[in-house]
Amino acid sequence: MAGYVAKKCVEKTGCDTCRTLLLVPASECRADTQAAFTSFCDKGGLLYPSKELFEFVNYLEGVFTGCFSMNRLHADSILDVLSLVKGKDKIIGCAAHEAEVKAKILRFYIVTRLHFLIKGVNKAKEERRKMAQLLKVRREAKKLIKYAAENGVHEAHRVYHEACGAGKCDH
Incomplete structure (x- = not known):
């Protein structure tokens, strides 16, 4: 998921520093890193998230999963997730664009995960x-x-x- 976030959010930022901090060249990835599966599946077009981006997306997944394993989906579900993420002081991207990049990642990740959650709920119904x-x-x-x-x-x-x-x- 971190690679997908990288493609949809990080690649589109106009800041080279943010891209450098949040993406890793494929040549620098080892088989024992978090990008091992990405490396295995890569046929030349995948992006490799940095350790920081991978950990942030992993953190978001934990928050999202925790939130919806204890609470049912409702009108303010996005606010529930955001309130849990609010306290995360992890720096994502360069200092100048951190808030913007973090907001893009959060928006994209939450909307994407809610889409698949709702799809699963609808299928079960x-x-x-x-x-x-x-x-x-x-x-x-x-x-x-x-x-x-x-x-x-x-x-x-x-x-x-x-x-x-x-x-x-x-x-």
Whole structure:
């Protein structure tokens, strides 16, 4: 995630000092550093975050995960995360652009993580809705089977088609 943050936030800053402080050339990365996986996957276009940027993004991930493992998503969720990050005195970028760079990183990271969190919540809700629908269909099928056993298969078939609004059945 730190490399993605680097691409979306750091690379666009106009400050060479910030880029130098927050990015590391691929040639300087070793296999045992935090960028080992990035190095493994790199085919020539990935950015390597500095140790400081990696640690800051890792810190943000911890705050975000901690916040949403204890609290449900609500209208002020962004403010909850920001209040936890507010006390972080870690310097990110050069002194002249630190506030701007930190704000860009925070904004991008929180919006991105909330997007994926909401996507996961929506997927879980959709799965629960489908399971409820399936349970409803099972209950109706059970009733239909019971009705067929009591009144005959043809009568149950007729009742089923009436209930579905399919009209008259030819068979």
